[in-house]
Amino acid sequence: MKTIRVHGASVEGTGALIVTIEARYTTSKDDGATEIQLTGLPDSVLRESRGRLLCILGSTNLRLGPGRLYLNLTPAARRKSGEALDLALVLAAATAGGHLSPKHVEGTVFIGEVGIDGRLHAIPGGLAAAVAARRLGIKRLVAPPETAAEAAAIDDIEAFAAGSIREVLEILTTDPLMEGGPKRVEPTPFDPRQARDPSALDEVRGQEEGKLALQIAAAGGHGLLLVGPPGAGKSMLARRLIDLLPPMTLEERIDVTTILSATGRWPRGLASRRPFRAPHHTTSFAGLVGGGSPIAPGEITLAHHGVLFLDELPEFGRETLEGLRQPLEEGKVHIARAARRTTLPARFQLVAAMNPCPCGYHGHPRIPCHCAPATVRRYQQRISGPLLDRIDLRVNLQPAPVEVLVGTGGPPVPTASGGAGAELGRAASLARRRAIQRKGRAGCLNASLGAEELDRVAPLAREARDLLQRAAESQALSARAIQSIRRVARTVMDLEDPGTAEITPSAVAMALGLRGGL
Structure with missing residues (x-):
């Protein structure tokens, strides 16, 4: 036998x-x-x-x-x-x-x-x-x-x-070398032009600061929180981030397809677009982070190499949101059960949206807010400080003026942040490529730079250092927040003045201004 x-x-x-x-x-x-x-x-x-x-x-x-x-x-x-x-x-x-x-x-x-x-x-x-x-x-x-x-x-x-x-x-x-023998399957060709549509951003009228934040987020891989009243365009902007990101590399497509295939969400071929996941705020901890028996990937793993959009951020369970802290820093999540330990990939880009208060109109220029100050404070404190510290960009949005919304239907008007959607996407892709080439290893965006790496690739000019020091003292910034501001400033320089090694005061000022959402 x-x-x-x-x-x-x-x-x-x-x-x-x-x-x-x-x-x-x-x-x-x-x-x-x-x-x-x-x-x-x-x-x-x-x-x-x-x-x-x-x-x-x-x-x-x-x-x-x-x-x-x-x-x-x-x-x-x-x-x-x-x-x-x-x-x-x-x-x-x-x-x-x-x-x-x-x-x-x-x-x-x-x-x-x-x-x-x-x-x-x-x-x-x-x-x-x-x-x-x-x-x-x-x-x-x-x-x-x-x-x-x-x-x-x-x-x-x-x-x-x-x-x-x-x-x-x-x-x-049958010998495959013989005529008429079995032929190996050839990989399907990939057209990167089908992987994204930066012009989709042109559908958003006004909100120039929000578009600038999207461009910086796409260029540096930074997390983004949009805060504003209902109808300001938060969700519309957030959903356009995926179209500003560059097409996936072959290695990224293989990673994404492997996850989709193994979890029963098979794209029947290699994935061509970055994943965009938008779970409802009732999603459980295991549904978002992963877990269960047997262990199953959560939304953060399904968003690997793509975007995780959390709308109505304060409505998510606090424990569920706290589970994002480790993956946001490490790009993976460790799940331990009695019989098994598993590490799942989770290198996603977080973009979130929320109202400033329960009624949604705190700070609205025309609609009064009926929430008491203590109510507003409790609502905003549903997002913990440690989680907020890990979100590099926090932007307050106000409703666009009526004259901007009721336009003539002509071509998109160039914005102060660089132009229409296609131009914003090209600039973000170039800045992203510079960051990866500067680091010398694929996949390291500015959002992933450590303290020693920042000292090497993002040295502060004396005036910029003084500005950051004053802001740190007046706003009681944590060490993580200070390094976050430096990373965003590096991305701003990559977009505006890539030939300059030192970080200028204007870049630090812009990074500080884009961190004021809450």
């Missing part, structure tokens, strides 16, 4: 676990059916696959005679879930029964759901499986067409598509 080993993949969190299926088949002299024993912590879907497996083998002429088929899933201590292992289980059984040579299934990961008629059904998780396979040095993957197309984005993986068990057998037994 020889043990056969076939590689499959099981979705786990935002990634995939490569599962080795150990198969051994023993014949029986007695007449009877094939008995299947499945071990290795399978879930209910996998346990049900034993009956499905016999139907598949019978319908594809891969029958096993009377006997016992042992299938063990390793690593044995990790729980395996889902239908993604169907294809690997079928091939392990067929190889153990002598229908395939073990060399045909070596060095390959098989992923896909199989119907009882032998047809393959696409499933999410192809990209996650390809990433996990590459990590283990496995070079080949076979899956249903849509799943294989997703996996083809990984350069070191040869992805082959099959629509049925019969096509899988042809791929495994």
